[in-house]
Amino acid sequence: MAESGERKAALEMVQADGTDGNCVTFVLHDEDHTLGNSLRYMVMKNPDVEFCGYCITHPSESKINFRIQTRGSLPAVEPFRKGLNDLMGVCQHVLDTFEVRLLPEELRSFLDQERQRTFDAESLIAFSGILCLTLV
Amino acid sequence: MAAKRSMDELRERVVLGEFGVRNVHTTDFPGNYPGYDDAWDQRRFEEAFRVDVVREEDGVLEFDMVGIDAAIANAFRRILLAEVPTMAVEKVFVYNNTSIVQDEILAHRLGLIPIRADPRLFEYRNQGDEEGTEIDTLQFQLKIKCSRNPQAAKESSDPNELYFNHKVYSKHMTWVPLGNQTDLFPDADFRPVHDDILIALLRPGQEIDVLMHCVKGIGKDHAKFSPVATASYRLLPDITLLQPVEDEAAETLQKCFSPGVIEIQNIKGKKVARVANARLDTFSREVFRHEGLKNLVRLARVRNHYISAKVWLARSTASGKMRGKCWSHLQAEAAQWQC
Numbered sequence: 079m080a081e082s083g084e085r086k087a088a089l090e091m092v093q094a095d096g097t098d099g100n101c102v103t104f105v106l107h108d109e110d111h112t113l114g115n116s117l118r119y120m121v122m123k124n125p126d127v128e129f130c131g132y133c134i135t136h137p138s139e140s141k142i143n144f145r146i147q148t149r150g151s152l153p154a155v156e157p158f159r160k161g162l163n164d165l166m167g168v169c170q171h172v173l174d175t176f177e178v179r180l181l182p183e184e185l186r187s188f189l190d191q192e193r194q195r196t197f198d199a200e201s202l203i204a205f206s207g208i209l210c211l212t213l214v
Numbered sequence: 215m216a217a218k219r220s221m222d223e224l225r226e227r228v229v230l231g232e233f234g235v236r237n238v239h240t241t242d243f244p245g246n247y248p249g250y251d252d253a254w255d256q257r258r259f260e261e262a263f264r265v266d267v268v269r270e271e272d273g274v275l276e277f278d279m280v281g282i283d284a285a286i287a288n289a290f291r292r293i294l295l296a297e298v299p300t301m302a303v304e305k306v307f308v309y310n311n312t313s314i315v316q317d318e319i320l321a322h323r324l325g326l327i328p329i330r331a332d333p334r335l336f337e338y339r340n341q342g343d344e345e346g347t348e349i350d351t352l353q354f355q356l357k358i359k360c361s362r363n364p365q366a367a368k369e370s371s372d373p374n375e376l377y378f379n380h381k382v383y384s385k386h387m388t389w390v391p392l393g394n395q396t397d398l399f400p401d402a403d404f405r406p407v408h409d410d411i412l413i414a415l416l417r418p419g420q421e422i423d424v425l426m427h428c429v430k431g432i433g434k435d436h437a438k439f440s441p442v443a444t445a446s447y448r449l450l451p452d453i454t455l456l457q458p459v460e461d462e463a464a465e466t467l468q469k470c471f472s473p474g475v476i477e478i479q480n481i482k483g484k485k486v487a488r489v490a491n492a493r494l495d496t497f498s499r500e501v502f503r504h505e506g507l508k509n510l511v512r513l514a515r516v517r518n519h520y521i522s523a524k525v526w527l528a529r530s531t532a533s534g535k536m537r538g539k540c541w542s543h544l545q546a547e548a549a550q551w552q553c
Contacts, residue, residue: 111292112289115288116285119283122243123252124244125244164254171259171263172265175265
């Protein structure tokens with residue numbers, strides 16, 4: 079990001095006294111509706127979540143309060159983590175689908191770039207997927 | 215059956231009524247509808263999701279995303295506007311400016327000029343670094359002097375005849391390689407995207423001599439870094455005729471919508487209206503002003519079908535920016551919150 083510097087406490091967890099971890103408010107610094115709304119949607123899709131919402135505390139401060147309440151005794155961190163993973167999965171799939179839709183010469187230049195990047199599991203799968211599609 | 219149909223409508227359509235819009239919010243979360251399994255399922259999403267590129271020209275990309283929710287589509291739009299990096303002029307070293315455009319105004323205008331340079335080739339500048347190195351800075355020079363044309367006719371009052379270089383365009387900006395940039399980018403062509411952006415006007419004797427440093431930045435920091443002129447989307451329109459519309463009513467109906475939406479067919483001598491291409495409609499809702507017609511049509515939008523139009527400022531890697539940065543940015547943001 080453009081403002082790289084010391085980031086203090088990018089994420090805080092606030093829990094009311096007496097509760098047992100299944101209703102937690104996460105304070106996310108340097109975030110806004112971009113992550114807030116999309117993450118809220120992914121967490122709400124989880125059947126274990128009883129309540130999920132977010133708000134921007136004040137428009138002059140760039141932080142959001144993100145609250146999750148779960149059914150039963152599931153710790154609230156679990157749906158939070160699952161929501162983030164699901165969001166990454168969605169983005170990866172959209173990226174792959176979009177790539178496949180591009181014109182052949184764009185695809186070629188993309189493949190060249192992909193070869194230069196270090197492979198991790200996901201991009202490897204995407205790369206081989208696209209390779210299969212070009213061969214078909 | 216009717217109950218299921220209305221539930222489907224609630225889930226899948228945003229309905230435009232006469233006095234307001236109904237079913238705006240996404241409601242397909244687990245537990246809201248008995249009999250529907252709405253929990254997140256990556257496989258179901260992948261089967262339903264598709265992207266269709268409608269138009270990809272120099273500077274405009276229009277595509278359809280089907281099967282995705284507003285929250286995510288909007289997140290992509292916000293990222294395109296504010297968080298996809300580009301190169302833009304940040305520091306302007308003014309050696310000589312005798313034009314009537316003040317230094318700071320000139321610097322502001324130079325900053326807004328879109329630069330054709332792939333930001334992935336550069337790093338962000340470190341905070342507090344005033345000088346800039348060759349891996350994070352692109353240098354341009356604008357050196358132009360206006361002079362009188364001795365060949366001009368005596369009575370002429372046309373500035374194009376009387377003066378040389380009286381209009382300063384973005385094409386007068388030249389790239390000055392720093393350090394080993396000539397070796398790093400041997401066939402690179404760094405210049406403003408458009409050659410014909412008018413920067414300033416000069417008269418004989420006036421001169422502009424400035425050196426500019428471009429850095430990598432994002433739209434959140436300053437709008438000059440935004441790669442898109444605009445990024446927008448709309449939902450796919452869905453127009454349904456609840457009853458057959460004939461003759462004069464059909465003609466009126468056709469005029470209520472954008473051209474091409476309703477077509478009139480001749481069936482057994484009668485003119486019958488038919489929805490030809492709902493996608494073209496801009497939903498002026500003119501049909502609600504006609505008492506006889508307003509109950510015959512249902513105007514709605516398909517909730518998860520997004521027609522996105524992105525207008526780019528930089529021609530280089532237009533769709534590349536889209537694919538490389540946009541989707542993976544949201545992914546990266548999500549990833550950084552992983553404990």
